[in-house]
Amino acid sequence: MYEGLNSPQREAVFHDDGPLLVLAGAGSGKTRVITTRIARLINECGVAQSKILAVTFTNKAAAEMRERLRNLTGKKLRGIFVGTFHSLGLKILKENIEATQLRTGFSIQSAEDQLAIVAEIHREYKLDPDALPEKLILWKFSEAKNTGLPMHMLPGYLDETYGIGWGSWFERYQEFLTNMNSVDFDDLLLLPRELLNDHAEIREKYQNHWNYYLADEFQDTNPLQFEFLKLLMKEPWNLCAVGDDDQAIYGWRGADVRIILDFKKKFPTAKIIALEQNYRSTQVILDLANAAISANLDRHPKKLWSALKEGEPGFVYYAENTEREAVFVAEQIHGIQLAAKVPLNEVAILMRTNFQSRAFEEQLRALQIPYHVNGAYQFYDRKEIRDILAYLRFMANETDERSLIRITNVPHRNIGDTTLKKLIEYARAEDLRLWDVFQDIETCPVKLTAAALAGVMNLRELIVRYKSDIHRPGNLGKTLTALVQDLNLEAEYIREGLDEIKLNARMMNIRELIQGIYHFESNTDGENHGIYEYLHFISIMTNDNTEDNTSDKVQMMTLHLAKGLEFHTVFLVGLEEGILPHKRSLETEEDNTEDPTALNEERRLFYVGITRAKRRLFLSSCLTRRSFGTEFESEPSRFLAELPEDLLITESVSGQPESENDILALLTGFNSDSD
DNA sequence: GATAAAGGGCTTTTT
DNA sequence: GCCCTTTATC
Numbered sequence: 001m002y003e004g005l006n007s008p009q010r011e012a013v014f015h016d017d018g019p020l021l022v023l024a025g026a027g028s029g030k031t032r033v034i035t036t037r038i039a040r041l042i043n044e045c046g047v048a049q050s051k052i053l054a055v056t057f058t059n060k061a062a063a064e065m066r067e068r069l070r071n072l073t074g075k076k077l078r079g080i081f082v083g084t085f086h087s088l089g090l091k092i093l094k095e096n097i098e099a100t101q102l103r104t105g106f107s108i109q110s111a112e113d114q115l116a117i118v119a120e121i122h123r124e125y126k127l128d129p130d131a132l133p134e135k136l137i138l139w140k141f142s143e144a145k146n147t148g149l150p151m152h153m154l155p156g157y158l159d160e161t162y163g164i165g166w167g168s169w170f171e172r173y174q175e176f177l178t179n180m181n182s183v184d185f186d187d188l189l190l191l192p193r194e195l196l197n198d199h200a201e202i203r204e205k206y207q208n209h210w211n212y213y214l215a216d217e218f219q220d221t222n223p224l225q226f227e228f229l230k231l232l233m234k235e236p237w238n239l240c241a242v243g244d245d246d247q248a249i250y251g252w253r254g255a256d257v258r259i260i261l262d263f264k265k266k267f268p269t270a271k272i273i274a275l276e277q278n279y280r281s282t283q284v285i286l287d288l289a290n291a292a293i294s295a296n297l298d299r300h301p302k303k304l305w306s307a308l309k310e311g312e313p314g315f316v317y318y319a320e321n322t323e324r325e326a327v328f329v330a331e332q333i334h335g336i337q338l339a340a341k342v343p344l345n346e347v348a349i350l351m352r353t354n355f356q357s358r359a360f361e362e363q364l365r366a367l368q369i370p371y372h373v374n375g376a377y378q379f380y381d382r383k384e385i386r387d388i389l390a391y392l393r394f395m396a397n398e399t400d401e402r403s404l405i406r407i408t409n410v411p412h413r414n415i416g417d418t419t420l421k422k423l424i425e426y427a428r429a430e431d432l433r434l435w436d437v438f439q440d441i442e443t444c445p446v447k448l449t450a451a452a453l454a455g456v457m458n459l460r461e462l463i464v465r466y467k468s469d470i471h472r473p474g475n476l477g478k479t480l481t482a483l484v485q486d487l488n489l490e491a492e493y494i495r496e497g498l499d500e501i502k503l504n505a506r507m508m509n510i511r512e513l514i515q516g517i518y519h520f521e522s523n524t525d526g527e528n529h530g531i532y533e534y535l536h537f538i539s540i541m542t543n544d545n546t547e548d549n550t551s552d553k554v555q556m557m558t559l560h561l562a563k564g565l566e567f568h569t570v571f572l573v574g575l576e577e578g579i580l581p582h583k584r585s586l587e588t589e590e591d592n593t594e595d596p597t598a599l600n601e602e603r604r605l606f607y608v609g610i611t612r613a614k615r616r617l618f619l620s621s622c623l624t625r626r627s628f629g630t631e632f633e634s635e636p637s638r639f640l641a642e643l644p645e646d647l648l649i650t651e652s653v654s655g656q657p658e659s660e661n662d663i664l665a666l667l668t669g670f671n672s673d674s675d
Numbered sequence: 676g677a678t679a680a681a682g683g684g685c686t687t688t689t690t
Numbered sequence: 691g692c693c694c695t696t697t698a699t700c
Contacts, residue, residue: 626691
């Protein structure tokens with residue numbers, strides 16, 4: 001188990017009690033250190049699994065950690081917590097629901113729901129949404145929740161500018177959530193923090209429950225998460241925090257690098273171990289990475305090194321336009337595919353923003369290269385899926401009015417927007433819930449057409465009929481199948497004039513959803529897996545339950561999603577001013593001076609991108625870029641100029657791809673791979 | 676309330 | 691350029 005660990009790695013694994021900070025450079029084996037450390041605690045120190053808490057940044061990372069732990073310990077995982085901060089928060093909320101304002105079956109409102117709520121508050125206050133966009137408002141709410149700052153201390157605080165201040169906005173929004181027995185994503189951290197803070201007996205319960213704590217990607221922890229974690233711990237603070245300040249890329253979400261930089265101040269007895277040997281990349285790639293990041297002055301100086309002395313130089317391609325860039329990448333990958341030395345899922349196209357993926361998808365499809373776009377199209381965001389889930393959500397939580405509004409006329413029940421609006425207005429005026437209005441629709445003073453009345457009665461009957469069934473244990477998949485059949489969405493989509501391709505795609509998605517539900521229901525692991533658990537599960541499992549999608553396909557994703565992953569060959573695309581660094585990070589609110597903090601974070605993103613590559617790195621930049629239908633001149637990213645030229649081969653013609661033989665020659669490093 | 680034409684915004688990054 | 695929302699007309 002300890003074979004091949006270098007001495008600082010070993011030191012981290014064998015560290016006993018007390019706080020420990022592992023400053024782990026990119027590719028320095030930090031996951032191995034964490035998992036080996038946990039495995040040692042379980043197998044050799046007699047620590048019960050239930051005493052260990054490991055928080056990761058994504059569900060993907062959590063799944064990988066569990067897998068590695070199973071292999072290392074040779075045991076079934078029982079009782080150990082491995083998951084994201086958000087899933088930990090959810091667990092604690094559910095376990096202590098009687099101490100909160102929530103009731104069993106509470107909903108987690110998605111980003112889309114949040115927007116709808118804010119739009120409704122806009123209407124209530126009769127404000128102009130153009131003057132104060134919904135997104136901006138939600139942004140401020142999230143910032144307030146995550147940084148723990150009161151509203152009026154946030155930058156850009158608007159006091160009474162629109163007749164009401166942030167504070168009253170916020171209260172109204174929270175009221176909406178409370179009325180719907182709902183929380184938003186940030187509440188999954190905020191409410192448990194409050195719970196632990198306000199209730200000594202709950203706090204003590206958890207402090208005695210866990211003894212060993214591990215926090216991955218610690219540089220991206222925000223103050224709220226850190227406080228939450230601290231409330232779960234007590235002396236001797238057995239926290240093993242692992243992170244790399246050079247890879248801090250979530251400042252915009254309230255993450256504060258000072259939490260990792262000031263670790264010693266928070267925990268004076270902490271041991272600090274630095275891992276600087278990189279096992280992932282060639283020295284050339286690391287030299288490029290070191291050069292890229294050394295332009296940031298606000299960092300702890302450190303230098304990654306690799307035992308893999310050889311390495312191909314980086315390749316820089318300046319494309320005439322976005323399309324040529326995509327053609328270049330697709331043709332290079334086609335060559336790799338022909339050479340067959342590298343599995344396609346070891347090839348990644350990394351980009352700053354999601355919208356960039358489209359051009360690459362087109363060209364990859366043209367060459368029939370299989371690819372997978374990570375995260376972009378979220379399965380659970382599709383219309384048909386959200387419609388069906390709205391039925392489930394409403395049956396789980398009858399106060400979830402947003403879901404009821406969504407399903408009222410889906411499928412078509414002759415209840416138009418105007419009628420629905422009138423019913424909602426009536427409900428508001430009478431201080432009733434929309435569902436209460438539906439219950440007594442026969443005596444409702446709102447004038448309805450006979451068809452609309454029949455529609456409401458039909459919906460009411462449908463909900464009542466399925467609701468009791470769906471709550472019966474083991475009945476979730478079966479009931480939902482029947483419900484979906486009853487809804488006959490296929491006929492509805494045909495009526496809407498959907499073409500056959502889209503129709504088939506939707507029906508397939510619906511089947512996939514139902515299959516997923518059956519799967520969830522049968523994989524209980526001894527725990528209850530009913531409707532409540534399912535809805536919570538899909539709310540916090542966002543984009544990564546599609547494992548078979550990653551096999552032998554080119555991986556496309558944003559730089560943020562790429563953190564923690566590695567690939568044989570990396571294409572880092574769109575290296576232009578305005579893309580990376582992104583234009584939003586280049587402009588400040590008042591004037592045109594650049595914000596160095598934001599710019600440094602962009603540079604760290606660049607660094608994260610470079611360090612994903614094990615053997616080959618391609619960088620590309622477009623001279624013109626098509627944006628909103630029109631072409632713009634674009635300038636190469638300043639980050640490219642910060643790289644040493646002698647480590648790069650540059651091509652700036654619209655040119656031919658390299659021949660197959662060249663590509664074969666480039667790929668010879670692959671077999672010596674130790675990963 | 677259904678259909679078709681016109682208009683406007685979209686493009687940070689995610690749990 | 692595309693897609694969703696708003697507006698005109700029946």
